[in-house]
Structure formats: structure tokens, C-alpha cells
Amino acid sequence: MLSPLRVLMVEDSEDDALLLIRTLRKNGYEPTAERVQTSEDMTLALLRQPWDIILCDFHLPGFSGIDAIALAKKMNVDIPIIVVSGAIGEEMAMDCIHRGASDYIMKGNLTRLGLAVKRELQEKEMRARQKKDEEALRQSEEKYRTILESIGDGYYEADIDGNFTFFNNALCRIWGYPPEELMGMNNRAYTDEETAQKLYQAHNKVYRTGEPGRLFDYEIIQKNGDRKVIQSSFTLLKDQDGKAIGFRGIVRDITDLKQMDKERQHSLEQLRKSLEATIHAMAVTVEARDPYTAGHQRRVADLAYAIALELHLENNRLSGLRMASTIHDLGKISIPSEILTKPTKLSNIEFEIVKTHAQAGYDILKDIDFPWPIARIVHEHHERMDGSGYPNHLKGEDTLLESKILTVADVVEAMASHRPYRASLGIEPALNEIIKNRGILYDPDIVDVCLRLFREKRFNFKA
Incomplete structure (x- = not known):
């Protein structure tokens, strides 16, 4: 089957053009040919349709092969040009090649025409493929660069x-x-x-x-x-x-982010100091009404903090526990001072009044937007593992770990310290109390840590 071939012939001889067509057919092509003789006709032909190859005579009246090569180059068309002419000499043939012709064939010997056309078509296809690949690469690089810059x-x-x-x-x-x-x-x-x-x-x-x-x-x-x-x-x-x-x-x-974080940390530190000052003021207020327990909240906070450290609580929870412990008896400001300072044992009614301090403390703190559950810890510090505590008779699994730590610290410090109605019982009776009720009233892990602090690590309450 013959391969279609679009041939533009720059040729003034119709007989020579027909000879070229026959030769191409013998070499397996079915030419669709147009013959032109002038620069104007060649220009129109190149604009009208694409061509596979140009076969160009060297000598034409008023229009030479050199002119045809220059015109094709000027119009920037990628079409192989084979000069087919009579004897023009090797020097002239090489000049054509240097100017852009692909090959030179003598009209008197067309045996190479088929092979020359085949070679030029293959090279043209390779150039087109390479150009396509280069364009794809260029677009890919441009897209890559656009993405990187965006x-x-x-x-x-x-x-x-x-x-x-x-x-x-x-x-x-x-x-x-x-x-x-x-x-x-x-x-x-x-x-x-x-x-x-x-x-x-x-x-x-x-x-x-x-x-x-x-x-x-x-x-x-x-x-x-x-x-x-x-x-x-x-x-x-x-x-x-x-x-x-x-x-x-x-x-x-991230320079700006680092600076913002530094400023945020500074603001948080200022807020922490303000909170600590507020908490301290609250603690002082409580102690002013109950001078016999002055320092109790601070000492409880020290022990609770030490227990929490041993339990490896994270820093944020440590801070919350210390602050809650420092004001855990805040609700006592609602208790009449004569009850708080009574030098003899409280009556049942008086003791019930004292027990309201956990709820009172919660009510004071619940609407303050602390970054920790301070109100809840204060509320739960008199609850017990078996549900026998107050004010809500919560069991161990229903209370915060911080609350359970504060419970043990509060009991130990209270028993080991002086009260208006009794002298200090000492640290050993206090420790025996939590041992006796380990797992009943008090969390066993917290009890064990508390015992280790006093007996192995020599923890002492500061005056």
C-alpha cells in the first residue's frame, strides 16, 4: 500500500515534475503534488496547507533554488527541502546544503530520491517528537516553577x-x-x-x-x-x-510566630502571677478569720504538690492543684468566727455548719474562669472513696485525682497540727489514720506515696 505524501514542487518543467511523481510512486509513495514557479506562488502554497517535503529545482526563470530555500527559512516552516536539478557543481550543491537544504539529487540519476525522502521524513518526525517533548518539559518546568513560587x-x-x-x-x-x-x-x-x-x-x-x-x-x-x-x-x-x-x-x-509565642508566654506568666496573687489574697482572707489554722492551706498545698510530683502529674495539673490547695478552705469565710475559733469540741449543729464550707467555696469559685478545675477540686476535697464524705457523698471514681490528693494532704496536715480544741496529734497518728483507711476513705496509691514521702524522703511541714 502506497504511503500518502504531500509534495510541493518548485519546478518550471511539467515533464520533470511528472518524472519526480513517477519516481516517488516507484518508491512506495502516493504523492499529492502542487507545482509552483514563483516566490508568490510558493508563499501562497505554504500558507494554504502543510507539506511533507519540498522538491526544488535549482534553476528557474527569475526564481532560484537559493531563493526558495531562503523563503522557506523566512516563513519558519519545518519542511525538508531536497534540491533536484541538473549539473550545478559540488560547490553550488554544498552552498544549498549550508543555506538549509536537506539534500541534493541530480535529475539524471533519481535512484536516491526515495531513500532521501524517507530519511528526511523520519528526521522530520524525530524533530517534531523532540519539539513536542521539549515543549512538554518546558510546560512542566513552568508549572513546577509556578507552584514553587506560589x-x-x-x-x-x-x-x-x-x-x-x-x-x-x-x-x-x-x-x-x-x-x-x-x-x-x-x-x-x-x-x-x-x-x-x-x-x-x-x-x-x-x-x-x-x-x-x-x-x-x-x-x-x-x-x-x-x-x-x-x-x-x-x-x-x-x-x-x-x-x-x-x-x-x-x-x-517562623520568626514572627516565635515572637508571638514568646509574648504569649510572657502574658501567660503575667496572668499566672496575677492568679497567684489573687489566690494568696483569698488565702490570707481565710486565715484572717481563722488565725488558729493560719498556714494550714499553705502546708496542705506543699504536701499535695509533693504527692502530685511523685505521681508524675503534668506541669499544668500541678499548677492547678497547688492553687486549689492554697484556697481549699475559702468557704470558711461564710462560717461565723466564733465557731472557727471555739476552744472546745464543736456541737453537732456547729459541725454541720462547718461542713458547708466546701459548698460555699465552690459557690464562690464556680463562675471564675480559671484554666484549671479549681472550683471542683475545692468542692470535692472532703469526699471519700466509699461515698461517706460531703457535701455530695461522691465515691472515688466520681472525683478528680487532684481532689483525692488534696483529701489525703488535708487529713494528714489537720491531724498533725494544733487546733483550738486540741493539741497536735503528731505526724505518726496522722499517717496511721490514712493507713487504717487506705482503700476505704483514701486512694491507696496516694496513701502509699504520702507514706513514702514522710518515711523515706523525710518530708516535713514548714512552719
Whole structure:
């Protein structure tokens, strides 16, 4: 089956044109041909439709093969031109090739025409495929670059030694260097020695394990001397054969975030101090009404805090427990002072009045927006594991761990300290009380920790 072939013939001889068509058919082609003789006709033909090949005579009246080659080049068409002419000499033939012709064939010997056409069509197809691939690559690179420039974060690629080989504009902005200075720069140029060593170790680990690097915060020094805190993550960069050739990473400027966090921490510290001052004022208010128990809340807070440390409570819960312990008897401001300071044993009615202090303390604190459950801890500090406590007869599983810690600390300190109606019972009777009721009234783990503090770690109440 003959292959279709669109042929533009620059030829003044119709007989020669027919000869070329017959030769092409003998070589397996079915030509669709148009013959032109002038520059104007050739221009129109090139504009009218695409052509597979141009067969061009060298000598035409008023229009030479050189002119035809120049016209095709001017119109920027990728069409092979084969000069088919009589004897023009080797020098003239080479001139045609240098000007853009693909080949030269003598009219008197057309045996090479079929092979020449086949070769030129194959090369044209290869050029078209290469052009298509290059355009696809260009579009891919453009898309890649567009994405990199739109993310806002810095992107970089570096060789095995840590020298920049590629980066986006965001990285230049973060580093404060122009691209021409940043290219090839090593991390030792923009970090101190300690940071550079940490970066080396982090990249070396990625190189050895192949695992992506974890988020890594470090400080860089910009060209103008300013310092920036950045957060980086990076992975190994490999070639097509899987060989490690460097690293690629994403960096983010977190300087402002770090500053905001620092300011937030400062605000929290100021708030904590304000809360502590408020709590202290509350504690002083209670002690002013009940001078016989002055220091009781502070000593309970010290013991509760020590127990919580042994139980490995996190710092935030430790702070909440200490503050709740410091004002756990706040509700006593609602109790008549003559009851609080009575030097003899309380009557049943008086004791019931004293028991209201847990609820009263809760009512005072419940609407204050503490970052800890202080009101609840105060409310529950007289509850017991078996539900025999007050005010709500809650059992162990229904109360906070902090409340159970405060319960034990409160009992031990109260029994070991002087009261208006009795002298101090001493620490051993207090410890015997929690031993006797371990798992009944008091949480067993908390009891064990409390005993260890006094008997092994020599905990003492401060005066």
C-alpha cells in the first residue's frame, strides 16, 4: 500500500515534475503534488496547507533554488527541502546544503530520491517528537516553577555537601540574599558554628537512613545581619538510578510566630502571677478569720504538690492543684468566727455548719474562669472513696485525682497540727489514720506515696 505524501514542487518543467511523481510512486509513495514557479506562488502554497517535503529545482526563470530555500527559512516552516536539478557543481550543491537544504539529487540519476525522502521524513518526525517533548518539559518546568513560587514557603535543592543548587524566590526573600549570591552557598555561610553542626548531623542522618528529616527549627543570619528563625523539613534527592545526589527541602520563616509565642508566654506568666496573687489574697482572707489554722492551706498545698510530683502529674495539673490547695478552705469565710475559733469540741449543729464550707467555696469559685478545675477540686476535697464524705457523698471514681490528693494532704496536715480544741496529734497518728483507711476513705496509691514521702524522703511541714 502506497504511503500518502504531500509534495510541493518548485519546478518550471511539467515533464520533470511528472518524472519526480513517477519516481516517488516507484518508491512506495502516493504523492499529492502542487507545482509552483514563483516566490508568490510558493508563499501562497505554504500558507494554504502543510507539506511533507519540498522538491526544488535549482534553476528557474527569475526564481532560484537559493531563493526558495531562503523563503522557506523566512516563513519558519519545518519542511525538508531536497534540491533536484541538473549539473550545478559540488560547490553550488554544498552552498544549498549550508543555506538549509536537506539534500541534493541530480535529475539524471533519481535512484536516491526515495531513500532521501524517507530519511528526511523520519528526521522530520524525530524533530517534531523532540519539539513536542521539549515543549512538554518546558510546560512542566513552568508549572513546577509556578507552584514553587506560589506556595509562599522557601524551597531549595542542595548537593551532598549542602551547597544550594536550586531554590525559589521565597527562599531568597527569607535568606535576604540575591539569587546570584545564594547559588552555591553552604549553610556555614549563614549560620553559626553550632547550628551548622546540627544541620550537618540532621542531613547526615537523612543520607544514611533515607528517611525524611523531622521538622527542624534553627536560626539563620541574613546578609544584612538580621536573624531569622526558620522551620525546615527535608528529604534525600536521588537521580534516575536511585543514587543520592543531594537534598531537597521546604523552609518556613517562623520568626514572627516565635515572637508571638514568646509574648504569649510572657502574658501567660503575667496572668499566672496575677492568679497567684489573687489566690494568696483569698488565702490570707481565710486565715484572717481563722488565725488558729493560719498556714494550714499553705502546708496542705506543699504536701499535695509533693504527692502530685511523685505521681508524675503534668506541669499544668500541678499548677492547678497547688492553687486549689492554697484556697481549699475559702468557704470558711461564710462560717461565723466564733465557731472557727471555739476552744472546745464543736456541737453537732456547729459541725454541720462547718461542713458547708466546701459548698460555699465552690459557690464562690464556680463562675471564675480559671484554666484549671479549681472550683471542683475545692468542692470535692472532703469526699471519700466509699461515698461517706460531703457535701455530695461522691465515691472515688466520681472525683478528680487532684481532689483525692488534696483529701489525703488535708487529713494528714489537720491531724498533725494544733487546733483550738486540741493539741497536735503528731505526724505518726496522722499517717496511721490514712493507713487504717487506705482503700476505704483514701486512694491507696496516694496513701502509699504520702507514706513514702514522710518515711523515706523525710518530708516535713514548714512552719
